[in-house]
Amino acid sequence: MILQSAWIIAKKEIRLLFKSTRRILLLFTTPLILFLVFAITIIMAVAVISTIEEPVEKPIEIFVIQDDGEINGTSWGVQFYTLLKTNNLTKDLHYTNKNVTELDRLLESNNFSILLYIPANFSEIINSSLPTQFFIYYDNTEIDNIRVVNYIIEVSLILNQQILFHYHGITNINRIYSTLKRTSIDSVDSTITAAEGFAASFITLIPLYAIMLLVIPSLSLVLISVTIEREQKTLESLILQPIRRRSIIAGKLLYGSILVCFNTMFTVVTIIALIALGYFIIPSSIKIEIVPILESMIRNAPLSVWIFLLYIIIGLILVSLLTITGAVFFSLVAKDEREANMVISALIIIPLVLTLLVAFLPVEEIDSVIQTILMFLPLLGYLFAIHISLVTGEIVFSAWLSLLAQLAWILIGIWVASRLVESEGILEISYKHLFRIRRKD
Amino acid sequence: MRMGSIAITTDRLSKIYDINRKNEVQALKDLNLRIKKGEIYGLLGENGAGKTTTVRILTTMIKATSGTASIFGNDIVTDSSAVRKLVGCLPQDAGLYEEFSAVENLNFIAELRGLYDEEKKSQITALIEMVGLEDRKNDRVETYSGGMKRRLMIARAMIGEPQVLFLDEPTAGIDVLVSRRVREIIKNLAKQKNITVLLSTHDMISAERITDRVGVLHKGVLIAEDTPSRIIQKYARDLNDLEDAVVNLIGWTGEANEVSA
Numbered sequence: 001m002i003l004q005s006a007w008i009i010a011k012k013e014i015r016l017l018f019k020s021t022r023r024i025l026l027l028f029t030t031p032l033i034l035f036l037v038f039a040i041t042i043i044m045a046v047a048v049i050s051t052i053e054e055p056v057e058k059p060i061e062i063f064v065i066q067d068d069g070e071i072n073g074t075s076w077g078v079q080f081y082t083l084l085k086t087n088n089l090t091k092d093l094h095y096t097n098k099n100v101t102e103l104d105r106l107l108e109s110n111n112f113s114i115l116l117y118i119p120a121n122f123s124e125i126i127n128s129s130l131p132t133q134f135f136i137y138y139d140n141t142e143i144d145n146i147r148v149v150n151y152i153i154e155v156s157l158i159l160n161q162q163i164l165f166h167y168h169g170i171t172n173i174n175r176i177y178s179t180l181k182r183t184s185i186d187s188v189d190s191t192i193t194a195a196e197g198f199a200a201s202f203i204t205l206i207p208l209y210a211i212m213l214l215v216i217p218s219l220s221l222v223l224i225s226v227t228i229e230r231e232q233k234t235l236e237s238l239i240l241q242p243i244r245r246r247s248i249i250a251g252k253l254l255y256g257s258i259l260v261c262f263n264t265m266f267t268v269v270t271i272i273a274l275i276a277l278g279y280f281i282i283p284s285s286i287k288i289e290i291v292p293i294l295e296s297m298i299r300n301a302p303l304s305v306w307i308f309l310l311y312i313i314i315g316l317i318l319v320s321l322l323t324i325t326g327a328v329f330f331s332l333v334a335k336d337e338r339e340a341n342m343v344i345s346a347l348i349i350i351p352l353v354l355t356l357l358v359a360f361l362p363v364e365e366i367d368s369v370i371q372t373i374l375m376f377l378p379l380l381g382y383l384f385a386i387h388i389s390l391v392t393g394e395i396v397f398s399a400w401l402s403l404l405a406q407l408a409w410i411l412i413g414i415w416v417a418s419r420l421v422e423s424e425g426i427l428e429i430s431y432k433h434l435f436r437i438r439r440k441d
Numbered sequence: 442m443r444m445g446s447i448a449i450t451t452d453r454l455s456k457i458y459d460i461n462r463k464n465e466v467q468a469l470k471d472l473n474l475r476i477k478k479g480e481i482y483g484l485l486g487e488n489g490a491g492k493t494t495t496v497r498i499l500t501t502m503i504k505a506t507s508g509t510a511s512i513f514g515n516d517i518v519t520d521s522s523a524v525r526k527l528v529g530c531l532p533q534d535a536g537l538y539e540e541f542s543a544v545e546n547l548n549f550i551a552e553l554r555g556l557y558d559e560e561k562k563s564q565i566t567a568l569i570e571m572v573g574l575e576d577r578k579n580d581r582v583e584t585y586s587g588g589m590k591r592r593l594m595i596a597r598a599m600i601g602e603p604q605v606l607f608l609d610e611p612t613a614g615i616d617v618l619v620s621r622r623v624r625e626i627i628k629n630l631a632k633q634k635n636i637t638v639l640l641s642t643h644d645m646i647s648a649e650r651i652t653d654r655v656g657v658l659h660k661g662v663l664i665a666e667d668t669p670s671r672i673i674q675k676y677a678r679d680l681n682d683l684e685d686a687v688v689n690l691i692g693w694t695g696e697a698n699e700v701s702a
Contacts (some may be wrong), residue, residue, distance in 0.1 A: 005553060008549070008553055012538075012549045015541070015545065016541065019540040019541070019581075020540060048675055061628055115675045124450065232536040232537070232538065232539055233534050233535055233536030234535075234536050235531045235534050236502070236534065236535055236536075237530075237532065237536075237550070237594075237597065239502065239552075240500055240501075240502065240525065240528075240530045240532070241525065241550065241553040241554060242525035242526040242553075242554060242555075243553055307598055332468075372576065422506055424502065424503040427502075
């Protein structure tokens with residue numbers, strides 16, 4: 001019965017939405033912003049690309065210094081080269097053998113694309129599993145060498161050895177290395193921690209922007225739908241109908257949820273359309289570089305990454321419902337749209353601003369009790385839990401509890417709003433009188 | 442439990458508003474009413490006399506502090522849902538969905554009252570015809586005049602064919618021509634559909650012309666109750682009309698309270 005009435009009310013709100021230009025504009029805010037950002041990006045990219053001259057494709061010179069004698073027919077230099085070759089079929093790779101006496105000169109001049117140096121005792125060290133360090137891979141190119149690097153790392157892992165790389169994207173290689181083996185290259189480790197911390201801060205902001213883009217337009221529309229009942233004095237005729245009064249709350253929540261779903265769907269479709277458009281616009285030389293990287297990222301993503309994504313999505317759903325519930329409750333109390341806007345803006349903006357602060361705060365400086373309390377707060381708690389998870393590299397238990405806390409806040413919000421709409425003073429309620437309201441039934 | 446031809450019953454109905462923790466206001470005191478089925482009953486009185494409070498209690502919007510009331514035997518507290526199905530109400534400060542047309546406004550309320558398809562369609566068509574809005578039924582309400590909106594509100598109150606209609610100041614803020622039209626609609630409703638109407642009003646002309654009986658409230662107390670002609674006969678002094686009678690009645694506050702007691 002409640003659901004049926006709720007659906008009738010939600011349907012009415014959707015019909016009203018499409019009768020107002022202002023509300024339609026609000027509904028399409030996110031896709032419009034995305035289109036605008038995309039248009040600006042494309043214009044800028046086209047302007048930049050047009051000024052860049054197309055580079056002439058040169059053959060990639062791979063110098064191999066095979067100082068190590070072949071043992072059991074294994075030539076490590078040839079093996080690594082073959083791997084590179086099979087992974088870069090479209091590229092023109094030139095193999096050149098060099099003598100070990102040329103190593104210092106080559107390194108000094110840095111005049112090579114890729115240099116593979118297999119030291120004299122490489123096979124011997126491998127066979128006897130002695131701990132040591134090798135500098136065997138020098139890379140000045142941007143070709144796909146992930147498989148080679150992984151292969152070298154795997155060899156080194158089996159043999160408990162460290163193999164260091166010189167590479168144009170050193171952080172990337174070191175990240176792969178540290179994923180496979182949490183090892184002890186101090187200088188590199190400290191660089192990763194700082195970089196990871198900074199990245200965590202930025203990644204924390206992604207759900208924040210998602211909330212702002214996906215939820216806030218819907219929140220404003222729900223706010224309008226509630227305050228307009230009071231402003232146009234239709235609330236009184238609504239509560240006179242033979243329906244449970246709490247179905248009014250359910251109707252508004254349903255309307256808000258439909259809006260969030262619609263907004264999310266429309267935004268996702270817009271993003272896919274923009275990506276597809278972008279795919280046709282960007283030059284093929286860039287495409288060849290980007291696509292394998294993306295493929296590799298998706299293929300190599302561990303389970304923990306997918307669980308984290310699931311955590312973010314569940315959290316976003318809960319936070320969306322929470323903000324919609326908040327909008328219903330606070331606009332029910334407000335005397336008009338302006339007052340509701342003021343209160344809700346404050347209640348949404350404060351946690352968002354706090355998140356910006358928290359995201360860039362070193363987590364280790366926050367007391368664990370305060371950390372837990374922060375995670376239980378509505379909205380802010382979810383964003384803080386994401387930040388903690390990113391910094392610690394795992395979804396901590398209290399982060400899952402934070403999701404439960406968001407659910408609890410939603411239920412509390414619905415309960416209070418239902419009590420409020422059932423109170424006999426609902427028509428005269430205001431923030432001033434909020435705490436003096438009495439329940440009707 | 443049915444009570445024969447009695448549509449509305451109240452027994453010692455009282456309402457005290459808690460303005461703040463120290464101040465209480467007695468809006469209604471020991472109100473006893475018996476309104477028959479098909480009767481148009483006028484509730485008269487000055488501002489703050491308790492008319493709107495009575496309507497709000499009887500339509501289950503607010504709870505009485507003490508006393509009981511029922512609509513066709515259905516207690517307004519324990520059977521509030523049944524009561525809401527039986528009653529239609531035009532509240533004093535009611536509004537309409539301005540961006541909707543007349544049809545859309547009625548459509549929404551009809552669905553909330555559980556009407557669908559043909560039944561809904563036929564009722565809406567009949568009501569729009571009854572209040573004379575056929576030509577503008579698909580126009581947005583925001584383009585309507587005050588009188589048209591008032592007529593539409595009456596139609597809205599009639600959705601679901603209620604047996605009792607509460608009209609709180611139906612002619613407030615509208616001109617004499619529209620006021621006359623509204624009176625005709627109310628009279629026809631009672632006559633043709635045998636609907637009981639409780640009319641809370643300041644409009645003495647309406648009360649005098651269309652009501653079968655009137656009750657005069659003063660400071661929450663029913664100080665007189667009779668047919669308009671008898672009220673005029675008993676209390677009018679200079680002008681021999683209902684307004685004069687009510688003004689005189691309210692003037693005799695002390696005596697009136699004794700009458701009610």
